[in-house]
Amino acid sequence: MVISHSSSGPGESAYNTFSSRYAGVELPRYRMPENSIPKETAYQMITDELMLDGNPRLDLASFVTTWMEPECDKLIMDSINKNYVDMDEYPVTTELQNRCVNMIAHLFNAPINEDEKAIGVSTVGSSEAIMLAGLAFKRKWANKRKEEGKPYDKPNIVTGANVQVCWEKFARYFEVELKEVKLTEGYYVMDPLKAVEMVDENTICVAAILGSTLTGEYEDVKLLNDLLVEKNKETGWNVPIHVDAASGGFIAPFLHPELEWDFRLPLVKSINVSGHKYGLVYPGVGWVVWRSKDDLPEELIFHINYLGTDQPTFTLNFSKEVQAR
Ligand SMILES: Cc1ncc(COP(=O)(O)O)c(C=O)c1O
Numbered sequence: 001m002v003i004s005h006s007s008s009g010p011g012e013s014a015y016n017t018f019s020s021r022y023a024g025v026e027l028p029r030y031r032m033p034e035n036s037i038p039k040e041t042a043y044q045m046i047t048d049e050l051m052l053d054g055n056p057r058l059d060l061a062s063f064v065t066t067w068m069e070p071e072c073d074k075l076i077m078d079s080i081n082k083n084y085v086d087m088d089e090y091p092v093t094t095e096l097q098n099r100c101v102n103m104i105a106h107l108f109n110a111p112i113n114e115d116e117k118a119i120g121v122s123t124v125g126s127s128e129a130i131m132l133a134g135l136a137f138k139r140k141w142a143n144k145r146k147e148e149g150k151p152y153d154k155p156n157i158v159t160g161a162n163v164q165v166c167w168e169k170f171a172r173y174f175e176v177e178l179k180e181v182k183l184t185e186g187y188y189v190m191d192p193l194k195a196v197e198m199v200d201e202n203t204i205c206v207a208a209i210l211g212s213t214l215t216g217e218y219e220d221v222k223l224l225n226d227l228l229v230e231k232n233k234e235t236g237w238n239v240p241i242h243v244d245a246a247s248g249g250f251i252a253p254f255l256h257p258e259l260e261w262d263f264r265l266p267l268v269k270s271i272n273v274s275g276h277k278y279g280l281v282y283p284g285v286g287w288v289v290w291r292s293k294d295d296l297p298e299e300l301i302f303h304i305n306y307l308g309t310d311q312p313t314f315t316l317n318f319s320k321e322v323q324a325r
Contacts, residue, residue, distance in 0.1 A: 017040055017041055017044050018044075020038075020041060022037040022038060022041045023041055023044075023045075025037075027045070065279035065280065066279075066281075066282050066283070067279070067280060068280060068281065068282060069280075076282075079093065084097070085311075085313065086308070086311075087308075087311045088308030088311070089308070097121075097122050098117070100122060100287065101118050101119075101120035101121065101122065101287060101289060102117065102118045104118075104120065104249075104273065104287050104289055105118030105119075105120060105263075105289045106118070107253050108245075108249070108253070108262040108263050108271050108289060109262050109263045109264045110263045110289060110291060110292075111263060111291065111292070112292075118289060119289065119290040119291075119292065119293055119295070119296055120287055120288055120289030120290060121287065121288060121314055121315060122285060122286070122287050123272075123285070123286040123287060123288060123315065123316075124284055124285070124286065124317065125274055125276070125283065125284035125285065125286040126164075126166065126244065126246035126272045126273065126274040126286040127164075127166035127169065127286070128286060128315070128316055128317075129272035129273075129286040129287060129288035130166050130167065130170055130242075130244060130272055130288075131166075131169075131170050131173070131174070131316060132288050132300075132314060132315070132316070133242050133270040133272055133288050133290075134157065134167075134170040134174060134176065134204075134205075134242070135174060135300060136270065136290070136295065136296050136297060136300060137157075137204040137205040137240065137242065137269075137270075138155055138174060138176060138204050139297045139299065139300060140204075140295070140297055141155060141202075141203075141204040141205075142155070143297065144238070150201075154177065154202050155175075155176045155177070155202055155203075155204045156176060156177035156178070156179050156200070156202050156203055156204070157170075157171060157176050157177070157178055157179065157203065157204055157205060157206075157207060158179045158180075158181065158195050158198045158199055158203055158205075158206045158207070159178065159179070159180055159181070159190065159195075159206070159207045159209075160180065160181050160183065160189055160190025160191075160195070160208075160209065160212075160219065161180040161181060161182050161183050161190075162183055162188060162189055162190065162209065162212050162213065162214050162215075163180070163207065163209065163213075163244070164209075164213045164244070164246070167207060167244075176204065177202075179198050179203075181194045181195050181198060182194075188212065188214060188215050188217065189209065189212050189215070189217050189218075189219045190208060190209070190219050190224075192208075192219070192220050192223045192224035192227055193223075193227065195208075195224060196224070196227040196228055196231050199228070199231060199237075199239050201235070201237055203237075203239050204239075205239065205240045205241060205242050205269070206224060206228065206239060206240075206241050206242075207241075207242045207243075207244055208220075208221045208224055208241060208242070208243050208244070208261075209243075209244045209245075209246075209248075210243055210244065210245040210247070210248030210249060210252060210261050211245065211246065211247030211248030211249075211251065211252075211277075212247075213246075213247070216247065216248075218248055218252065218259070218261065221241065221243055221260070221261040221262075221265060221268065222259075222260045222261065222265060224241060225241060225265040225266065225267045225268065228241065228267050229266070229267060232267075239267075240267050240268075240269040240295075241265070241267045241268045241269065242268075242269065242270050242271070242272075243261060243262065243268055243270075243271045243272075244272055245261075245262075245271050245272060245273045246272060246273060246274040246277060246286070247274065247277045248261075249271065249272075249273030249274075250273060250275075250277075250278060251278075263291050268291065269290065269291045269295040270288060270289065270290045270291065270295060271288070271289055272286060272287065272288045273286065273287055274286045275287070296314070300314055301313070301314050302314070
């Protein structure tokens with residue numbers, strides 16, 4: 001048992017954590033206590049309470065193993081006091097984030113030249129990445145409808161019924177109708193044929209999953225792309241595809257490099273991926289990358305300058321601590 005000693009203030013004598021008068025006082029659960037307690041006692045009490053959590057090293061039931069190399073721990077702790085939204089103060093951290101975005105865009109075969117920068121951003125996880133990608137589709141669709149003088153108050157998105165809850169969140173939070181392709185006995189991912197049948201002029205995008213949350217299966221993005229190309233040709237619409245590669249984005253390029261699911265397919269305009277779905281990473285980190293600049297409406301990018309020079313941001317949160325990004 002840890003016995004720590006401290007003096008609680010100038011002139012007060014040293015005390016022992018568990019036998020001190022501070023440890024004998026019951027602290028209110030939902031209100032701030034009237035009086036302060038020494039930091040050592042506070043630390044001990046919180047640590048003791050956290051002992052009731054499970055042990056992450058024994059947690060093989062959730063979808064991640066949260067162990068990282070000691071060098072990663074060290075890097076994280078070395079940088080944890082940087083709030084990297086301040087790109088002027090932490091330009092190297094910003095540069096590292098940009099390098100990750102570019103590496104991922106190249107990994108996903110984005111059509112960018114060697115001297116061109118990829119368009120994307122790191123996020124808290126795939127959920128934030130999906131909110132951002134969905135917003136970009138909604139805005140692009142609405143802008144086009146406005147130009148054509150058509151109504152733009154009933155956007156919808158087509159997905160399989162197997163989508164992760166973040167798509168339902170996106171739909172509810174950002175007022176987009178979620179049109180789900182029903183799963184059938186023995187077929188537990190989105191059927192591209194049925195998905196394309198459900199597409200209409202108000203569809204902002206079809207979301208395909210590479211690595212279904214339920215089974216890990218890849219949806220057939222190539223077939224979806226080909227069917228949608230045909231439908232767009234027939235109707236004059238321009239319905240794009242988003243690939244939710246939260247789980248498969250760092251698997252498919254290495255294990256199935258010949259599989260066409262990414263920016264090699266012309267209708268795939270954005271892709272999200274999680275960094276923490278494979279173990280050896282603490283939750284959570286994600287990225288969203290766009291095919292090109294044209295796929296991210298400029299008006300969604302905020303330019304802030306109160307921390308120094310112009311800093312373009314497109315994230316839901318402002319402040320962000322540096323982790324393994
Ligand atoms: C296919 C898919 N998309 C999105 C998410 C959400 O990812 P995150 O936990 O990184 O927000 C998950 C998480 O399980 C997922 O499996």
